[in-house]
Amino acid sequence: GWLRKISSGLTFIFLLCIAWALPSILPVFNLPTPSGNYSIGSQYIHLKTNLDEIMTLETGDKRELMIKAWYPANLEHEKPEPY
Structure with a gap:
């Protein structure tokens, strides 16, 4: 009863x-400030394959993969990517 409630509360x-x-x-590390001559561009790539997906129960489900690639770029009319 009450002893169990007190011990669980103290725990x-x-x-x-x-x-x-x-x-x-144990302090968390800080990422360094980006530096260099180029801005960083990014692109999302959605890959679809013809391979059957074995992790789902749906028949005919195909494998898909979402990739984000970063590359040096000259950004003039685009919003900067949040760091």
């Missing part, structure tokens, strides 16, 4: 304190 508070303290003990 929850203890785990919450650990989750709060870990980011300050």
Whole structure:
């Protein structure tokens, strides 16, 4: 009854304190600021194949893959990609 509720509550508070303290003990890295002569362009590519998809239960389902490619570009009339 009440002993179980108290112990589970204390366990929850203890785990919450650990989750709060870990980011300050093990800091997350910062990405460097992009530098260079070129802007970065990106393109989404949707590939569809003739291979059967084995991970779904639907018959006749074909494999598809979504790819995002980055490349050096001269961007004049496009919005910059969020970093």
